[in-house]
Amino acid sequence: MWQQTAEEIIMDEICVCGKNTTRKTSWTDLNLGRRYVVCKKFKQVDGCAYFMWLDPPMCTRARQIIPGLLRRVNRFEEDLKKKSKRERLFWVALLVSWAIMFIMAM
Structure with a gap:
């Protein structure tokens, strides 16, 4: 059961099967960042099929652009990590x- 107030959606924390529900965020290209609620037994053997979106779907243009932007950000962060490792190695080599x-000057 849910009801919508002026500010937010209020969800019951118990599924129709009696188990607790879990709020999650989708990271697929079609529903990137879209929040949903599922039963804790969702997609399990003899599990529950309770699933409900909390957010409305994004427009087509956003679904086309956002995945590419996220891939760029992830690549940029990986490059920073590699650069940081190289920089640490440089400083260690310099200190050594x-x-x-x-020691040789002594």
């Missing part, structure tokens, strides 16, 4: 070389 030069 300074330590060797210090």
